Amino acid sequence: MIARLLTTALCGLGLAFGAQAENHLIRLDTEQRSHLDLRTVRPEPVSALPLAQVPGRVVLPPAHEFAVTALQSGVITRVNVPLGVTVAKGQVLAEIESVALVDLQRALVDAQSVFGVAEAKMGRDDTLLREGVISRVRWQETRSDFERAQAALRAAEQTLLASGLAATEIARLKTEGRISGIYRVLSPAEGIVLERLAIVGQRVDTLAPLFRIGRLDELWLEIEMPQERLKEARTGDRVTIDNPKARARVIEISQSVDPQSQTALVRARVEQGGDRLRPGMNVNVQTLHRSTDRIFKVPIAAVFHHEGHSYVFVQREGGFEAVEVQVAGQEAYHVVLHEGLEGGESIVAQGVAGLKAAWVGGLTGHEHAE
Numbered sequence: 001m002i003a004r005l006l007t008t009a010l011c012g013l014g015l016a017f018g019a020q021a022e023n024h025l026i027r028l029d030t031e032q033r034s035h036l037d038l039r040t041v042r043p044e045p046v047s048a049l050p051l052a053q054v055p056g057r058v059v060l061p062p063a064h065e066f067a068v069t070a071l072q073s074g075v076i077t078r079v080n081v082p083l084g085v086t087v088a089k090g091q092v093l094a095e096i097e098s099v100a101l102v103d104l105q106r107a108l109v110d111a112q113s114v115f116g117v118a119e120a121k122m123g124r125d126d127t128l129l130r131e132g133v134i135s136r137v138r139w140q141e142t143r144s145d146f147e148r149a150q151a152a153l154r155a156a157e158q159t160l161l162a163s164g165l166a167a168t169e170i171a172r173l174k175t176e177g178r179i180s181g182i183y184r185v186l187s188p189a190e191g192i193v194l195e196r197l198a199i200v201g202q203r204v205d206t207l208a209p210l211f212r213i214g215r216l217d218e219l220w221l222e223i224e225m226p227q228e229r230l231k232e233a234r235t236g237d238r239v240t241i242d243n244p245k246a247r248a249r250v251i252e253i254s255q256s257v258d259p260q261s262q263t264a265l266v267r268a269r270v271e272q273g274g275d276r277l278r279p280g281m282n283v284n285v286q287t288l289h290r291s292t293d294r295i296f297k298v299p300i301a302a303v304f305h306h307e308g309h310s311y312v313f314v315q316r317e318g319g320f321e322a323v324e325v326q327v328a329g330q331e332a333y334h335v336v337l338h339e340g341l342e343g344g345e346s347i348v349a350q351g352v353a354g355l356k357a358a359w360v361g362g363l364t365g366h367e368h369a370e
Contacts, residue, residue, distance in 0.1 A: 026358055027319040039350035040315055043296035043341055044334075054263075056223040056241075058270075058281040060214045065194070068211040070204045071164035072183045074098030081211075083196045087187045093211055094185040094198045100206075102181045104163055105173055108156040111149070112174050118142075118149035191215040194279060219270040219277055221248050223285055224263040238288040239268045242332070246273030250287075286331070296341050297334045302349045303327065304356050312340070313348040313355050320348060322359050 028036070078095040081087055125142040128134045160170050164183050173179070185198075195212035204210070221241075225233060230253070239248040248268035257264045266287075270277060277283075302312050303325070310327050313320045325340030341347075348355060 025319040036351040036354045040346040041349045056221045056285040058277045064215040066188045066213040070208045072098040072101045091187045096183040105179045111153040111156040115149040115153040118146040122146040221268040223266040225266045244276035299349045315346040
């Protein structure tokens with residue numbers, strides 16, 4: 001009914017079809033175009049086909065996450081950083097008062113004392129051996145005691161290093177001999193605090209988790225791709241996020257499908273807009289498949305449908321022709337076409353309804369004439 005009314009109105013304006021009845025070329029003069037308020041645009045070439053709008057999640061690569069554990073048992077006396085803040089490598093995250101650490105430091109002080117005595121004795125016996133006062137057997141016994149004391153000192157130093165003490169603190173302990181039961185938990189890398197488990201007053205055992213630190217210099221997307229679209233996805237395909245604006249590229253496609261959701265994980269590395277994303281964010285992503293076909297982006301209003309087929313009006317010399325196209329996907333304001341256009345044409349983006357009414361009326365009249 002609407003098509004008939006529009007056709008009647010257009011006929012009243014004197015709109016007519018050209019002689020090429022098989023193409024139903026619609027010829028318009030300047031006044032008719034003005035009444036229809038036609039506007040044409042050129043299709044925008046694109047290099048990728050949109051596959052699907054799917055949910056995704058911002059994550060960190062596994063190699064960019066660091067677990068911070070308690071290297072000594074004890075009681076947490078201080079926590080210096082809250083959740084979500086940026087920390088530098090080596091920054092003190094928390095402090096633990098540890099009796100076990102006191103014992104390890106005392107062992108180092110004792111080993112340092114024994115080594116000092118053995119070193120002095122070794123120096124004395126070196127002199128006595130050169131002067132011929134002592135036998136070489138006695139010198140070898142002294143040398144053996146010296147090497148055992150040296151090995152014990154190095155072992156005590158390595159134990160403290162493995163227990164979380166810095167080399168500078170160990171050197172100061174050897175020089176000054178002052179023992180402290182305070183163990184400082186240090187950040188292993190520059191990043192943000194993703195998780196904080198440490199609580200002041202809490203008693204922790206050795207290797208108990210305290211913090212989780214993440215480096216933000218690289219971000220990934222984990223995309224839940226429906227199984228029916230997996231065959232179209234390829235490594236290297238582009239992924240876009242509208243809000244916030246970001247772009248990524250597929251680096252891995254899972255070989256298994258979740259039996260509950262019937263989706264597979266597709267991982268993409270963020271290439272642009274990573275500063276707008278945060279780990280843990282849920283986002284909607286548009287996956288785009290690279291293609292060598294002639295693919296064009298046109299305004300949504302330019303595409304119309306008739307009897308299950310999609311068309312656009314292409315401007316020809318002397319009129320407009322309805323050209324069938326294949327829709328590959330749809331974005332917020334545009335439709336992506338992968339068949340029907342050659343490139344360089346001008347298509348109608350405004351006034352399509354009036355032309356469609358005339359075109360449909362012309363088709364009907366052509367069928368009756370036959």
